[in-house]
Amino acid sequence: MRFAGKAWKLSPSDLTFLFEECPRCFWMKLAGDLARPRAPFPKIFTLLDGQTKQFFRDKRTEEIAPGIKPGRVLHGDRWVRSGPIFVPGHASAVLLGGRFDTVFGFDDGTYGLIDFKTADPRSAHLPLYGRQLHAYALAAEQAAPGSLELRPISQLGLLCVEPTAMVASGDGVAYRGEPNWIEIPRDDVNFMSFLSEVLCLLESPSPPEASENCAFCQYLTSGALSLLIALHGPS
Numbered sequence: 001m002r003f004a005g006k007a008w009k010l011s012p013s014d015l016t017f018l019f020e021e022c023p024r025c026f027w028m029k030l031a032g033d034l035a036r037p038r039a040p041f042p043k044i045f046t047l048l049d050g051q052t053k054q055f056f057r058d059k060r061t062e063e064i065a066p067g068i069k070p071g072r073v074l075h076g077d078r079w080v081r082s083g084p085i086f087v088p089g090h091a092s093a094v095l096l097g098g099r100f101d102t103v104f105g106f107d108d109g110t111y112g113l114i115d116f117k118t119a120d121p122r123s124a125h126l127p128l129y130g131r132q133l134h135a136y137a138l139a140a141e142q143a144a145p146g147s148l149e150l151r152p153i154s155q156l157g158l159l160c161v162e163p164t165a166m167v168a169s170g171d172g173v174a175y176r177g178e179p180n181w182i183e184i185p186r187d188d189v190n191f192m193s194f195l196s197e198v199l200c201l202l203e204s205p206s207p208p209e210a211s212e213n214c215a216f217c218q219y220l221t222s223g224a225l226s227l228l229i230a231l232h233g234p235s
Helices: 014-021 023-030 043-056 123-141 188-202 215-219 222-232
Strands: 007-010 071-081 093-106 111-117 153-161 165-169 172-176 179-183
Touching (some): 014 023, 023 215, 043 093, 071 123, 093 188, 123 153, 123 188
Parallel strands (some): 007 093, 111 153
Protein backbone atom coordinates (compact mmCIF):
# COMPACT_ATOMS: atom_id res chain seq x y z
CA MET A 1 0.00 0.00 0.00
CA ARG A 2 1.50 3.34 -1.06
CA PHE A 3 0.07 5.30 1.86
CA ALA A 4 2.28 6.92 4.51
CA GLY A 5 0.34 8.41 7.40
CA LYS A 6 -2.03 10.77 5.64
CA ALA A 7 -0.11 11.09 2.37
CA TRP A 8 -0.12 9.04 -0.83
CA LYS A 9 3.28 8.23 -2.32
CA LEU A 10 3.08 8.91 -6.05
CA SER A 11 5.72 8.51 -8.74
CA PRO A 12 5.67 10.87 -11.73
CA SER A 13 5.70 7.90 -14.11
CA ASP A 14 2.53 6.43 -12.58
CA LEU A 15 0.75 9.74 -13.10
CA THR A 16 1.25 9.50 -16.85
CA PHE A 17 0.58 6.40 -18.89
CA LEU A 18 -0.60 4.06 -16.11
CA PHE A 19 -3.27 6.53 -14.96
CA GLU A 20 -4.43 7.08 -18.54
CA GLU A 21 -4.25 3.46 -19.65
CA CYS A 22 -6.33 2.01 -16.83
CA PRO A 23 -7.63 3.80 -13.70
CA ARG A 24 -8.37 0.39 -12.18
CA CYS A 25 -4.73 -0.72 -12.50
CA PHE A 26 -3.66 2.62 -11.04
CA TRP A 27 -6.00 2.13 -8.05
CA MET A 28 -4.89 -1.48 -7.61
CA LYS A 29 -1.20 -0.52 -7.54
CA LEU A 30 -1.54 2.44 -5.18
CA ALA A 31 -4.57 1.61 -3.03
CA GLY A 32 -4.83 -2.13 -3.49
CA ASP A 33 -1.12 -3.06 -3.37
CA LEU A 34 -1.28 -5.12 -6.57
CA ALA A 35 0.92 -3.80 -9.37
CA ARG A 36 0.92 -4.86 -13.00
CA PRO A 37 3.82 -7.12 -13.99
CA ARG A 38 6.64 -5.04 -15.44
CA ALA A 39 7.13 -5.30 -19.18
CA PRO A 40 10.70 -5.89 -20.42
CA PHE A 41 12.49 -2.65 -21.30
CA PRO A 42 14.55 -2.90 -24.51
CA LYS A 43 18.29 -2.49 -23.86
CA ILE A 44 18.72 -0.23 -26.87
CA PHE A 45 16.75 2.58 -25.21
CA THR A 46 18.89 2.38 -22.08
CA LEU A 47 22.02 2.65 -24.23
CA LEU A 48 20.65 5.59 -26.21
CA ASP A 49 19.60 7.37 -23.03
CA GLY A 50 23.05 7.04 -21.45
CA GLN A 51 24.85 8.16 -24.61
CA THR A 52 22.55 11.15 -25.02
CA LYS A 53 23.14 12.35 -21.47
CA GLN A 54 26.88 11.88 -21.81
CA PHE A 55 26.94 13.86 -25.07
CA PHE A 56 25.06 16.87 -23.66
CA ARG A 57 26.78 16.87 -20.26
CA ASP A 58 28.18 20.32 -19.29
CA LYS A 59 27.17 21.89 -22.63
CA ARG A 60 25.84 25.42 -22.83
CA THR A 61 22.11 25.38 -23.50
CA GLU A 62 22.51 27.94 -26.30
CA GLU A 63 24.49 25.29 -28.21
CA ILE A 64 21.73 22.70 -27.95
CA ALA A 65 18.55 24.14 -29.46
CA PRO A 66 16.73 27.48 -29.83
CA GLY A 67 14.21 28.38 -27.16
CA ILE A 68 16.11 27.14 -24.11
CA LYS A 69 17.10 29.80 -21.57
CA PRO A 70 20.83 30.59 -21.33
CA GLY A 71 22.62 28.25 -18.97
CA ARG A 72 24.43 24.94 -18.70
CA VAL A 73 23.52 21.25 -18.48
CA LEU A 74 24.23 20.33 -14.86
CA HIS A 75 23.51 16.64 -14.27
CA GLY A 76 21.02 13.87 -14.85
CA ASP A 77 19.49 10.81 -13.25
CA ARG A 78 18.98 12.41 -9.85
CA TRP A 79 16.29 11.47 -7.35
CA VAL A 80 13.90 14.05 -5.95
CA ARG A 81 11.37 13.56 -3.15
CA SER A 82 8.86 16.08 -1.91
CA GLY A 83 7.52 16.78 1.52
CA PRO A 84 3.73 16.56 1.93
CA ILE A 85 1.89 18.51 -0.76
CA PHE A 86 -1.64 19.41 0.30
CA VAL A 87 -4.37 19.50 -2.31
CA PRO A 88 -7.41 21.71 -1.59
CA GLY A 89 -10.51 19.72 -0.72
CA HIS A 90 -8.67 16.61 0.47
CA ALA A 91 -7.63 15.48 3.93
CA SER A 92 -4.79 13.37 2.58
CA ALA A 93 -1.68 14.85 0.98
CA VAL A 94 0.66 13.52 -1.72
CA LEU A 95 4.37 12.73 -1.63
CA LEU A 96 5.97 13.01 -5.07
CA GLY A 97 9.21 11.19 -5.78
CA GLY A 98 11.19 9.85 -8.71
CA ARG A 99 14.30 10.20 -10.84
CA PHE A 100 14.34 12.93 -13.49
CA ASP A 101 16.32 12.88 -16.74
CA THR A 102 18.38 16.06 -16.69
CA VAL A 103 18.47 19.49 -15.08
CA PHE A 104 19.67 22.77 -16.57
CA GLY A 105 21.22 25.47 -14.41
CA PHE A 106 20.31 28.84 -15.93
CA ASP A 107 22.37 31.99 -15.74
CA ASP A 108 19.61 33.80 -13.85
CA GLY A 109 19.87 31.36 -10.92
CA THR A 110 16.79 29.30 -11.82
CA TYR A 111 16.60 25.72 -13.10
CA GLY A 112 15.05 23.75 -15.92
CA LEU A 113 13.89 20.13 -15.94
CA ILE A 114 13.86 18.18 -19.21
CA ASP A 115 13.22 14.71 -20.58
CA PHE A 116 15.23 13.33 -23.49
CA LYS A 117 13.30 11.60 -26.28
CA THR A 118 14.70 9.68 -29.24
CA ALA A 119 11.81 10.84 -31.44
CA ASP A 120 9.30 13.66 -31.47
CA PRO A 121 6.39 12.51 -29.29
CA ARG A 122 2.86 12.44 -30.61
CA SER A 123 0.97 15.59 -29.71
CA ALA A 124 -1.56 13.53 -27.74
CA HIS A 125 1.22 12.47 -25.35
CA LEU A 126 2.51 15.97 -24.57
CA PRO A 127 0.03 16.57 -21.71
CA LEU A 128 1.16 13.27 -20.15
CA TYR A 129 4.82 14.26 -20.26
CA GLY A 130 3.76 17.63 -18.87
CA ARG A 131 2.26 15.91 -15.81
CA GLN A 132 5.51 14.04 -15.24
CA LEU A 133 7.65 17.16 -15.49
CA HIS A 134 5.31 19.13 -13.20
CA ALA A 135 5.55 16.35 -10.62
CA TYR A 136 9.35 16.48 -10.72
CA ALA A 137 9.28 20.27 -10.49
CA LEU A 138 7.08 20.31 -7.39
CA ALA A 139 9.16 17.55 -5.80
CA ALA A 140 12.36 19.53 -6.41
CA GLU A 141 10.92 22.85 -5.23
CA GLN A 142 9.21 21.40 -2.16
CA ALA A 143 11.90 18.87 -1.30
CA ALA A 144 11.73 16.63 1.75
CA PRO A 145 14.49 17.15 4.34
CA GLY A 146 17.74 15.70 3.04
CA SER A 147 16.52 15.44 -0.55
CA LEU A 148 17.77 17.33 -3.58
CA GLU A 149 16.25 20.82 -3.74
CA LEU A 150 16.11 22.89 -6.91
CA ARG A 151 14.22 26.17 -6.84
CA PRO A 152 12.78 27.84 -8.64
CA ILE A 153 12.10 25.73 -11.73
CA SER A 154 11.54 28.23 -14.51
CA GLN A 155 11.40 26.00 -17.61
CA LEU A 156 10.13 22.53 -18.45
CA GLY A 157 10.44 20.72 -21.74
CA LEU A 158 11.37 17.79 -23.95
CA LEU A 159 14.59 17.58 -25.94
CA CYS A 160 13.87 15.29 -28.87
CA VAL A 161 16.56 13.88 -31.16
CA GLU A 162 15.02 11.81 -33.93
CA PRO A 163 17.50 9.88 -36.13
CA THR A 164 17.13 11.09 -39.72
CA ALA A 165 20.17 9.60 -41.48
CA MET A 166 23.08 7.22 -41.05
CA VAL A 167 26.53 8.67 -41.78
CA ALA A 168 30.13 7.47 -41.76
CA SER A 169 31.93 8.30 -38.52
CA GLY A 170 35.57 7.34 -38.06
CA ASP A 171 35.82 3.59 -38.43
CA GLY A 172 32.09 3.06 -38.03
CA VAL A 173 28.73 4.66 -38.64
CA ALA A 174 26.51 6.99 -36.64
CA TYR A 175 22.96 8.28 -36.74
CA ARG A 176 22.43 11.95 -37.47
CA GLY A 177 19.59 13.96 -35.99
CA GLU A 178 18.72 17.54 -35.10
CA PRO A 179 17.75 18.36 -31.48
CA ASN A 180 14.20 19.68 -31.27
CA TRP A 181 13.15 21.57 -28.13
CA ILE A 182 9.49 21.31 -27.11
CA GLU A 183 8.68 23.56 -24.17
CA ILE A 184 6.01 22.49 -21.69
CA PRO A 185 4.34 25.60 -20.21
CA ARG A 186 4.32 25.62 -16.42
CA ASP A 187 0.74 25.43 -15.12
CA ASP A 188 0.64 24.48 -11.44
CA VAL A 189 -3.07 25.33 -11.13
CA ASN A 190 -4.00 22.75 -13.75
CA PHE A 191 -1.61 20.20 -12.26
CA MET A 192 -3.09 20.61 -8.77
CA SER A 193 -6.54 20.08 -10.29
CA PHE A 194 -5.24 16.85 -11.79
CA LEU A 195 -3.84 15.77 -8.40
CA SER A 196 -7.30 16.35 -6.93
CA GLU A 197 -8.72 13.98 -9.55
CA VAL A 198 -6.06 11.42 -8.60
CA LEU A 199 -6.91 11.69 -4.90
CA CYS A 200 -10.63 11.32 -5.57
CA LEU A 201 -9.84 8.03 -7.29
CA LEU A 202 -7.46 6.76 -4.58
CA GLU A 203 -9.74 7.73 -1.71
CA SER A 204 -12.54 5.61 -3.15
CA PRO A 205 -13.03 2.38 -1.10
CA SER A 206 -13.31 0.27 -4.26
CA PRO A 207 -11.59 0.33 -7.66
CA PRO A 208 -13.21 1.87 -10.74
CA GLU A 209 -14.15 -0.04 -13.85
CA ALA A 210 -11.27 -1.40 -15.92
CA SER A 211 -10.38 0.23 -19.20
CA GLU A 212 -11.83 -1.62 -22.14
CA ASN A 213 -8.42 -2.33 -23.70
CA CYS A 214 -6.47 -3.17 -20.52
CA ALA A 215 -4.77 -6.51 -21.20
CA PHE A 216 -3.92 -7.06 -17.54
CA CYS A 217 -7.50 -6.64 -16.40
CA GLN A 218 -8.67 -8.89 -19.22
CA TYR A 219 -6.22 -11.52 -18.02
CA LEU A 220 -7.80 -11.62 -14.61
CA THR A 221 -11.18 -13.28 -14.46
CA SER A 222 -13.89 -11.51 -12.54
CA GLY A 223 -13.76 -14.10 -9.76
CA ALA A 224 -9.98 -13.99 -9.49
CA LEU A 225 -9.96 -10.20 -9.44
CA SER A 226 -12.52 -10.10 -6.65
CA LEU A 227 -10.37 -12.52 -4.63
CA LEU A 228 -7.25 -10.42 -5.21
CA ILE A 229 -9.04 -7.26 -4.11
CA ALA A 230 -10.20 -9.02 -0.96
CA LEU A 231 -6.67 -10.24 -0.22
CA HIS A 232 -4.75 -7.11 -1.15
CA GLY A 233 -7.34 -4.36 -0.74
CA PRO A 234 -6.83 -1.24 1.38
CA SER A 235 -6.32 -1.87 5.08
